[in-house]
Amino acid sequence: MRDEQLLERITTNPKIMVGKPVIRGTRLTVEYILNLLAHGATVEEILQEYKGLMREDIQACILFATKALENTTFMPLIMESA
Template identity: 70%
Template sequence: MANMAEQQLLTRIVVNPKMMVGKPVIKGTRLTIEYILGLFAHGATAAEILEEYEGLTYEDLQACFLFASKSLESTLFMPLAMEAA
C-alpha cells in the first residue's frame, strides 16, 4: 500500500529534456526539485512556499522529498567534510 502511495506521489514529478535543461520539475510548473529543496535548506517553511507559489500543493512538496530520497538510494555519497576519528 505504501509503495502505491509513493508511486502516486512520484507522478507529480516529470523530466522533459526541453524544459529546465532536463532537470526534474513539479508537473505543470517550471519549479525544479533542486530549487524547492534549496528553499527548504535556506529556512523556508512549507507554508511559505505554498503561499509564494500558487497552485503548488503539500503533496507536491512531499513528492520533492520522496524523489530526492529515491534518487539517493543507489548513489554513493561522500560527505563534504570528513570528521577526524
C-alpha cells in the first residue's frame, strides 16, 4: 500500500479528540496506538482488542509519526558523557 493510501486512514477534526490525529472512523488517536506499541502490545493484541481495526490502520499510525518527525531535530533525553 502506498504512503498516500495509508495516510488517508488518519484524520484530524477539532471536534474529535481535541483535534488530535485519529484513525478514520474511530476515536483512537495515533498517540494512543503508538503508546500501546511502545509498551509492548503486539499488533495482533491491538487488533483483537479493537475489532474494527485493520493492520493497515496501525501501519498508518507508524507512518504518520515517521512523517511528522522527518524534519524534526531530536534531542535525546539523557546526554551520554564521553
